[in-house]
Amino acid sequence: MGFQKTEEPCFCFIYRTRQQIVDPSSRFKIPKLTSVFLFILLLFSPVFPAITAKKFRRDHHVFRPRKETNKMKLIEAHLKRINKPFIKSIQSPDGDTIDCVITHHQPAFDHPKLKGRKPLDPPERPNRHDRAENSSENYQLWSLSGESCPEGTIPIRRTSKQDILRANSISKFGRKIRPIRRDTSSYGHEHAVGYVSGNKYYGAKASINVWAPKVANRYEFSLSQMWVISGSFGNDLNTIEAGWQVSPELYGDNYPRFFTYWTTDAYQTTGCYNLLCSGFIQTNNRIAIGAAISPRSVYNGGQFDISLLIWKDPKHGNWWLEFGSGTLVGYWPASLFTHLQDHASMVQFGGEIVNSRALGSHTLTQMGSGHFSGQGFGKASYFRNMQVVDWGNNLIPLSNFKILADHPNCYDIRGGTNRVWGNYFYYGGPGKNPRCP
Numbered sequence: 240m241g242f243q244k245t246e247e248p249c250f251c252f253i254y255r256t257r258q259q260i261v262d263p264s265s266r267f268k269i270p271k272l273t274s275v276f277l278f279i280l281l282l283f284s285p286v287f288p289a290i291t292a293k294k295f296r297r298d299h300h301v302f303r304p305r306k307e308t309n310k311m312k313l314i315e316a317h318l319k320r321i322n323k324p325f326i327k328s329i330q331s332p333d334g335d336t337i338d339c340v341i342t343h344h345q346p347a348f349d350h351p352k353l354k355g356r357k358p359l360d361p362p363e364r365p366n367r368h369d370r371a372e373n374s375s376e377n378y379q380l381w382s383l384s385g386e387s388c389p390e391g392t393i394p395i396r397r398t399s400k401q402d403i404l405r406a407n408s409i410s411k412f413g414r415k416i417r418p419i420r421r422d423t424s425s426y427g428h429e430h431a432v433g434y435v436s437g438n439k440y441y442g443a444k445a446s447i448n449v450w451a452p453k454v455a456n457r458y459e460f461s462l463s464q465m466w467v468i469s470g471s472f473g474n475d476l477n478t479i480e481a482g483w484q485v486s487p488e489l490y491g492d493n494y495p496r497f498f499t500y501w502t503t504d505a506y507q508t509t510g511c512y513n514l515l516c517s518g519f520i521q522t523n524n525r526i527a528i529g530a531a532i533s534p535r536s537v538y539n540g541g542q543f544d545i546s547l548l549i550w551k552d553p554k555h556g557n558w559w560l561e562f563g564s565g566t567l568v569g570y571w572p573a574s575l576f577t578h579l580q581d582h583a584s585m586v587q588f589g590g591e592i593v594n595s596r597a598l599g600s601h602t603l604t605q606m607g608s609g610h611f612s613g614q615g616f617g618k619a620s621y622f623r624n625m626q627v628v629d630w631g632n633n634l635i636p637l638s639n640f641k642i643l644a645d646h647p648n649c650y651d652i653r654g655g656t657n658r659v660w661g662n663y664f665y666y667g668g669p670g671k672n673p674r675c676p
Contacts, residue, residue, distance in 0.1 A: 314403050317412070321346055321398055321515060327388065328397070331381035333494055333531050336397040339388035342522070345395065350517035352574045358522045361567055362552035362559055365442060366633045378545060378563060379497065380531040387525065394527040395514055405457065405488050413489070413515030415506045427596070431606060431644040431652040431666040432589030435627060435637050440583040442550030442558075442628030443467055448621045449483055449543050450536050451495050452605035455670070459593040459604045460486040462498070463620065466587040467549055467558070469578035476505035477579040479558050479571055481547050483532055494531035497545070499560065499568075503576050521569035526562055538608060539617050550628045556580065582630075588622050590650065590666050601675050606650040607667025613653065615665060623663040637662045649675035 323345060325338035343357050381394070388394045406412035443465050452461040464482025480500040485493055489512065499519055502510030510518065513529040521528065536542045548561040556573040573580045590606040607620025626634045640662055644652045650668035657663070668675075 313409055314400055317403065317409050318398060318400065320349070323395065325395075326392060327386075329381060329384055329386040329388070329394070331530065332383055333380045333492065335381055335527075335530060337381045337388075337394045337527050337530065338397050339392040339524075340395050342391055342393055345393055345521060346514050346517050347520040348517070350575075353517065353520070353572060358520050359555060359557065359570070361522075362554060362557070363632065364561075365444075365548070365550050365628050366631075367635075378532055378534075378543075379527060380494070380533045381527055382525070383533065390524060392524055393521045394524065394530075395521075396527050396529040398515065401491060402489070405491065413511040413513070415500065415502070415510075415512075427594045428591060429594055429606075429646045429650060430589060430591050431612075431642075431647075431650045431668070432587050432591075433622070433625070433640055433642045433652065433654055433662075433664050434585060434587040434589075435640055436585040437639060438584075439630060440467070440586050440627050441630060441632065442548065442583075442634075443586040443588075443626065444546070444548040444550075444628075444634060445588050445625045446544045446546045446623045447482055448536055448607070448623075449495055449532050449534075449545055450608045450620055451493065452485055452607060452609050452667075453603065454485050454487055454493060455602045455604045456595065456597055457487040458595050458597070459602060460484055460488070461590070461592045461604055461606055462486075463590045463607060463622075464498075464588075465547060465549065466585075467579070467583045468585040468587060469576075469581075469583045472505070474505050474507065475577065477503050477576045479549060479579065481549060481560055481562075483545070490529070492531075495535060496529055496531050497526070497562065499528055501571050501575065503579075509575075518575055519569055519571055523566060523568050526566060526568050528568065536608065536620075538610070542617060544621075544623070546624075550632070551582070553632050586627055588625055589652065589664075590620070592650070592670070594649075594670070601649060601671040603670045605667070605669055609667065609669050611668050612651050612665035619665040620667045621663060621665050623660040625662040646675065648672075 323340045325340050327339040329337040331337055347353055348356060403409060403412050445465055447463050454461050462482055462484035464480050467479040469477045478501065482498065483495045484498050485495050487493060490496060498512055500510060500512050501518055514521065532545065534543050546563060549558060551558050558571040558579065560568045560570065562568050592604050592606050594602040594604065596602065608618065610619050612619050625637055627637060629635050640654065642652045642654045642664060644650055649670055650666070652664055652666040654664035
């Protein structure tokens with residue numbers, strides 16, 4: 240913040256008084272002693288404010304409130320924990336700094352259950368998995384710099400002090416604090432989703448249309464993702480999540496970013512976004528989790544989607560993540576979870592926003608493209624080629640697929656199936672509108 244020019248009322252008052260003293264037309268005569276006193280004040284008045292201001296600034300710096308000092312120390316300590324030493328850093332066109340960190344130095348291995356371990360070799364992929372769906376590897380802005388991380392390292396988006404300061408507290412940084420449920424709109428979370436339940440699921444796959452929806456304020460977000468869920472929607476909820484999100488609070492901008500999440504206790508004390516805590520083990524040196532996605536879809540123009548696959552390795556039981564055309568990102572160790580050590584009981588696909596009602600009405604935060612599902616291809620956002628993984632490690636079509644929009648006048652959803660897209664749906668909306676006040 241720049242300095243603002245301030246008035247000096249004391250000087251101006253004295254100047255006017257002196258004019259009165261020397262004005263021969265004045266009938267008012269000031270005593271000699273008073274005029275001398277005023278002259279001395281006039282002589283030194285420009286100096287005193289400067290001395291006082293300088294002293295104030297110095298004193299303010301020295302006597303900073305203890306609470307603020309302790310907070311900054313805690314932030315610096317937290318940054319030291321999550322920003323690991325790197326052998327190379329890359330500047331992304333969007334302002335991110337990507338650090339190339341030695342693979343076995345990544346945050347995952349700070350976890351008590353993972354200390355001393357090294358990443359596992361790639362597992363067997365599910366049967367009937369087509370890796371040729373996406374041909375482009377340049378779907379993150381930082382990779383457009385032409386730089387890359389060397390073998391034996393992973394790219395990690397560097398966390399800044401400003402990133403943490405945007406959160407309500409250090410403990411809340413990088414975490415979903417409130418429970419997120421499929422069947423409720425409590426806590427301001429609103430959804431338009433499709434889901435399957437009632438069987439044992441060992442993974443899921445989908446191609447997700449990427450947009451840059453407008454988010455009304457920094458306390459809200461808009462995302463599109465897959466959830467792999469087990470346990471009840473109580474305190475024992477286990478989830479694995481991946482997709483794209485726009486979150487001004489988490490990232491400081493409005494770019495759609497590739498993200499992951501996990502929790503084993505309904506978002507209470509475990510789990511986090513991306514690599515902001517120990518847990519997810521990254522094995523890839525070309526994908527930066529939390530980095531901006533490029534290109535993005537254009538209304539009534541070119542469409543872009545990303546293919547995501549999450550599946551349980553039949554041999555070791557870990558949950559692996561693939562992004563794009565056969566690129567393994569890494570895995571969530573089975574040891575992190577309780578219910579998901581075995582299988583998932585629900586798989587969910589779709590959009591979610593936060594409605595803070597900051598202005599006393601429904602938020603203007605958009606979901607998907609910001610347009611309702613009825614507008615169709617090129618205008619509404621979509622999920623396509625949705626599948627699940629069965630107990631035999633086979634990708635199979637969805638059965639008993641259901642859709643739900645908990646605020647259909649604000650964000651809606653409509654599904655279908657065809658030979659090219661398999662199971663699909665369009666979803667999204669503008670938020671506040673005449674039918675959604």
